[in-house]
Amino acid sequence: MKEITLGVMGGGQLGRMFVHAAQRMGYFTAVLDPDPLSPAGRVSHHHIQTAYTDPAGLQQLSDRCVAVTTEFENVPAQALAQLAYARTVSPGAEAVAIAQDRAREKSHFESCGVPVAPYAVIETPVQLAVVPDDLLPGILKTASMGYDGKGQVRVHTQAELAAAWADLKNVPCVLEKMLPLQLECSVIVARGADGACVNLPVQRNLHRDGILAVTEVFEGNLPPALVERAVAAAKLIASGLQYVGVLCVEFFVLEPDSDDAAALGGLVVNEMAPRPHNSGHYSMDACDVSQFELQVRTLAGLPLTQPRQHSPSIMLNLLGDIWPDPDFSPPWAPVLALPGTHLHLYGKAKASKGRKMGHLTITGHTVEQVRATALQAAAILGIAPF
Ligand code: ATP
Ligand code: MG
Numbered sequence: 001m002k003e004i005t006l007g008v009m010g011g012g013q014l015g016r017m018f019v020h021a022a023q024r025m026g027y028f029t030a031v032l033d034p035d036p037l038s039p040a041g042r043v044s045h046h047h048i049q050t051a052y053t054d055p056a057g058l059q060q061l062s063d064r065c066v067a068v069t070t071e072f073e074n075v076p077a078q079a080l081a082q083l084a085y086a087r088t089v090s091p092g093a094e095a096v097a098i099a100q101d102r103a104r105e106k107s108h109f110e111s112c113g114v115p116v117a118p119y120a121v122i123e124t125p126v127q128l129a130v131v132p133d134d135l136l137p138g139i140l141k142t143a144s145m146g147y148d149g150k151g152q153v154r155v156h157t158q159a160e161l162a163a164a165w166a167d168l169k170n171v172p173c174v175l176e177k178m179l180p181l182q183l184e185c186s187v188i189v190a191r192g193a194d195g196a197c198v199n200l201p202v203q204r205n206l207h208r209d210g211i212l213a214v215t216e217v218f219e220g221n222l223p224p225a226l227v228e229r230a231v232a233a234a235k236l237i238a239s240g241l242q243y244v245g246v247l248c249v250e251f252f253v254l255e256p257d258s259d260d261a262a263a264l265g266g267l268v269v270n271e272m273a274p275r276p277h278n279s280g281h282y283s284m285d286a287c288d289v290s291q292f293e294l295q296v297r298t299l300a301g302l303p304l305t306q307p308r309q310h311s312p313s314i315m316l317n318l319l320g321d322i323w324p325d326p327d328f329s330p331p332w333a334p335v336l337a338l339p340g341t342h343l344h345l346y347g348k349a350k351a352s353k354g355r356k357m358g359h360l361t362i363t364g365h366t367v368e369q370v371r372a373t374a375l376q377a378a379a380i381l382g383i384a385p386f
Contacts, residue, residue: 003028005045006299007065007087009052009079011038013346013356014276015071017284019044021292027300030064032057039346040071052079062086067299069245071275073100074145090193090299091245091274098241099274102143102174112240114233115264117252118177128165131158135177140164143172148354149210154178179268180255185222187234188280190246190294190304197235198306200291202227203279205250206386211319211354214374214386215279217286218312218367226253229267237272246295248277278317278356285342285361286313311340311363314374318358322381323351335377340364 006022008015011033019029019040030046031038041047046064050057053076061068067088070080077100080093098104103121110116120131122140140161142151153164155175165173184207188200204221206214222230234249241247250270254261280291289297289307297304322330335341345358360377364370375385 001026004300005030005065006296007032007061007068008040008044008071009061009068009075009083010071011035011040011044011047012072013039013348013358015040016043016346017281017292017344018069018071018276018295021290022296025293025296027296030061032061037349039348042347052076055082058082067301069275069295069299070096073147073273073275088299088301091241091243091247095241095243095245096274099272100144102141102146102271103172105271106174108240109237109269112233112236114237114269115267117179117264117268117270120175121172122165122175123172128162131161131175133158135175136161137178138175139178140168140173140175142168143174148212148356149207152210177260179252179260179264180258181252182255183222183253184251184270185226185230185253186248186250186277186279187230188246188248188277188283188291188294189231189234189238190291190298191235191238191243192298192304193244193301195239196304197238198294198304199231199234200280200283200287200294200307201309202230203282205279208384209354211317211356212278213317213383215282215315216313217282217309217315218370220367222253226267233267233269237269243274245274245298246276246280246291248273248275248280250277250279278359279315281344281359282313282315282361283307283309284344286311286363311365312367312370314362314370316360316362316374316378316381316383317356318345318360318381318383319353320351320355320357321353322383323357326351330381334380335360338362338373338376340370340373341377 005028007030016039029044031040031044032048077097137156155161191197252268276291284290342361362374
């Protein structure tokens, strides 16, 4: 049989799970990541160990693969543009560049008619000086390179804002008004080159310290009207970019009695990720098509069918915090003795606080059962209840 190779820029856990999905469907895989021990590089048929911008490495990836995707947001858009000369690259460099820049991302959302948190772009001292007081308290976020709450500072006064911008070395930033959140949710859509667009069920997400901690997905996790609005908004955002691939759009749901909810209509888009997303990991165990299979399908030009969730599920992130020292192994046996627990570890050599080391998905017949099991597993592992 002919070897068909799919490529991915980046060797983190998302690349690893993409590689697993691609290989299951008979594809060969190539990963470009400088780290010899990268989670995806270690399980891929081919691992090109060069910098992301290395022309020779990119050429090798391009020669080997029929199509290339990306697994992390900060992949240099220039590298994708170089690959795109000779190969299918999805998502495209332009969509990735927009997602990499909070200011451009917000303009795109606004152009799709989806409300965003009130904000100001801060790139110059003059822009800093004219920030209106009604954006405070707010969150100052670097316009690019942030993830898992990194590059963000909460500020309450103009003086704190000025100090925070200086601490961030005066790089381009966006100041967002701090909104009263009732809850957070996200939608994963997959869009093919023919414009066909499918979605996973809407995820309800709990963040702790700016990092995703728990995702709950089942009938009734969110009001149906909200689900419908979020899915419609995510699809508009994808089609507005002529997007091809898997896209995750994160939303805030505002406290219903707040002035902000009255002004913004309750549902506000936060940001998008041009790739599968941590909040979609449950789909590997709870849906008939996972977000990674959707990524393979969009990349290989295979048809998209609407995924069906066959089990209620809760996903718990396993952060480095539960590995107090390098030789410690968390108590997997009692966790896996609970019916419906699915352990995913990313094969990272070193644990550190807040680092995503793996996740645990719990499935079961009923929401009550899934919740009880998830709480038991969390207690065993020392993860705070939710
Ligand atoms: P990710 O890992 O999702 O890429 P990130 O570092 O890009 O994270 P954001 O999604 O911007 O960060 O913010 C992280 C979390 O901080 C949000 O999920 C939310 O809980 C909180 N947050 C961010 N912006 C606001 C806001 N304007 N008002 C209230 N809470 C916010
Ligand atoms: Mg986020």
